[in-house]
Amino acid sequence: MQHPPRQRLSSNARLRSYRRLRDAESIASKSRCAPSSRRFALASDAATAATNSARRHACTRKLSRCLRGGCDEAPSTLAAPGESIAVMGRREDWAETVWKSDRVGHALVLVFTGIAVWAAYTVRSPGVSVGLLATAAGIMSIRTDMHIVEKVSWMLILMVLATAEIHSIGKSNFENNKQRAELNSEFSHIASTQKSEFEATAGELTRAYELSQKQFKATIDDLSQTNHQERRRFRALVTQNKKLFEHEEQLAESYSGRITAGKMVTPHNGCEGKAPPGSTLILYPDYTGFADHFPYTVLEVNGRPQFQLKQVSPGVITPILDIRDADDKIIARFDENGFVVGRRLSVSRPNPSTLIVIDEYGNEAINISYFNDHAISLSRYIYVNKQKRPLGQFASHASFGSGSCIGGSIGSDFLVR
Numbered sequence: 001m002q003h004p005p006r007q008r009l010s011s012n013a014r015l016r017s018y019r020r021l022r023d024a025e026s027i028a029s030k031s032r033c034a035p036s037s038r039r040f041a042l043a044s045d046a047a048t049a050a051t052n053s054a055r056r057h058a059c060t061r062k063l064s065r066c067l068r069g070g071c072d073e074a075p076s077t078l079a080a081p082g083e084s085i086a087v088m089g090r091r092e093d094w095a096e097t098v099w100k101s102d103r104v105g106h107a108l109v110l111v112f113t114g115i116a117v118w119a120a121y122t123v124r125s126p127g128v129s130v131g132l133l134a135t136a137a138g139i140m141s142i143r144t145d146m147h148i149v150e151k152v153s154w155m156l157i158l159m160v161l162a163t164a165e166i167h168s169i170g171k172s173n174f175e176n177n178k179q180r181a182e183l184n185s186e187f188s189h190i191a192s193t194q195k196s197e198f199e200a201t202a203g204e205l206t207r208a209y210e211l212s213q214k215q216f217k218a219t220i221d222d223l224s225q226t227n228h229q230e231r232r233r234f235r236a237l238v239t240q241n242k243k244l245f246e247h248e249e250q251l252a253e254s255y256s257g258r259i260t261a262g263k264m265v266t267p268h269n270g271c272e273g274k275a276p277p278g279s280t281l282i283l284y285p286d287y288t289g290f291a292d293h294f295p296y297t298v299l300e301v302n303g304r305p306q307f308q309l310k311q312v313s314p315g316v317i318t319p320i321l322d323i324r325d326a327d328d329k330i331i332a333r334f335d336e337n338g339f340v341v342g343r344r345l346s347v348s349r350p351n352p353s354t355l356i357v358i359d360e361y362g363n364e365a366i367n368i369s370y371f372n373d374h375a376i377s378l379s380r381y382i383y384v385n386k387q388k389r390p391l392g393q394f395a396s397h398a399s400f401g402s403g404s405c406i407g408g409s410i411g412s413d414f415l416v417r
Contacts, residue, residue: 129165262353271405
């Protein structure tokens, strides 16, 4: 016996046959078409057994038709779970058939063609076309049984979406560059404005600094001028105080009777070249003596010094002299402690180097001038024995004469016995 050739089924047909067989076995295991022997054994009468047998044969026939695909619904005796599984299987088969049909493929191609055209002519932000492109690629991966026209259509759609994405990226970059250029321009304007404001502020600060420097210089000049004037006033005050001090010192010296060596030139005299070195010339009106020691006695009366010159310190001398009137009263006394004069006499100190005593008649009673460290000048007259007499009457030297040089070791220049 020869069997007819086996028909080759497609993969989809084999999958559908396998699912029907699985559903039929599940229905048979859960239906009443296969009652257990225990159920039939428990039947108490022949009528019940006959009824169950009839039901089992009817269910078996319907199940066979279902396995061959000839039934539209499961037997009424099937349980609810088995019936739901069969419905779900049929729905899944229907959905798979619809998805893989050419109409769905054409519809998807048309829809995505419109989307691609919309993406190409409507510039979107970068990333939108990439999402659409990924969706189209996912659909192509699911629809495996596509003919060549559909595949070419999908490739064109992918190319359009990719081109739209590239265009979006380029436009986005262009806008970004444009915005960056605008920002740079704005920043440049702001920087230029800030620079000009800073330069203006710096200029104002510079002018203010220069003005403050000028004011400071003027203030310093004023202070310097004021300080200079103050120094001049201070120097003038110091000079005035110094002069006042010197005047007071001179006044004190004048009252002390001390005579200070001056800076006058020694006049011509008879002792030029004759006086020993270091001696002091005593200049009289008609002759010259020299003193090689101090105190030096000018006049001696009855063996006692009447008129002496005493050196207080180098360059300073004081006369030691008593002047008496006709009643032998002392009307003037000069000693180391100063001098005292009566009402009839007066003392004149033209300078620290000169001492003049004026009597009541306005005549010089005595005149002493300390020319310099080496010359002292004395007056012509002196009061001796209550009378004013010239010194020449009491010369102690035999060679006493006009222009002669006397003095030294013989004692006094003039003697009164």
